[in-house]
Amino acid sequence: MYSKSAMILIFAVALISLTCGSPIDSAETRADTFSRTEKLTDNYTVSWDVDRKTQIVKFTVVADTEGYVGLGFADSGTMKDADIVIGGVNPDKTTYFTDRFAAGQGVPAVDDKQDYTLVSATEEPGKTTLVFTRPFATGDAKDADITDKKTNFIWAIGSTDDIAHHADRGSFAVNILEEPSTGSTTTTTEGSGGAVNLQISSLSCALTVFLIATKYLY
């Protein structure tokens, strides 16, 4: 039969291996869902929610314009071969939103296959917000797949809702599937018994330290 101290020690070691040394602390573990926000420039911010299980990304774009808002995905970082969406709110409050492709500089052509889903387009004085979703891969050659590697957002805003030359534009290098470096995430890992949600917490480690201390006190 084990002594009380031995039992505490065994329990503490088991707890350490389950928590402090668990894969949730390792760089290899990736959250199934995460959210990230990047301010591409003073007047244009993109936030996105990634769901690796459904392979869907929800984008929220907030731009300082009452004209059109464009967001594109392009390895080139330019309009060349860019997968682009353009949306906005007309003066009569109707909304518009299209999935497009730009072969180069000029008005991006509307794709035959529309693979983005508009959730909402709203406008307040001086500001337009677009919320839309898309799958990682659409199967359309005119769209860029979202993969775990660096690409570029390209962005543009119009001074009006006429889809014509932009008032401002730019590009921003990003790996869309890379989590933000700071912030708390809830990690889901698959165990033999199914999915187990583990909240990253220092509580278990603190408990372990307490138990070890207890062992030496008695």
Ligand code: HEM
């Ligand atoms: C709507 C019609 C559009 C027209 C007629 C147009 C035209 C042009 C032209 C002539 C240039 C070169 C001059 C300059 O720098 O301004 C350019 C550059 C650029 N445009 Fe557009 N554009 C359009 C839409 C867009 C959209 C929707 C985006 C992003 C979503 C975009 C992103 C860019 C970027 C990043 C550049 C600089 C890199 C490059 O030269 O390709 N444009 N555009």
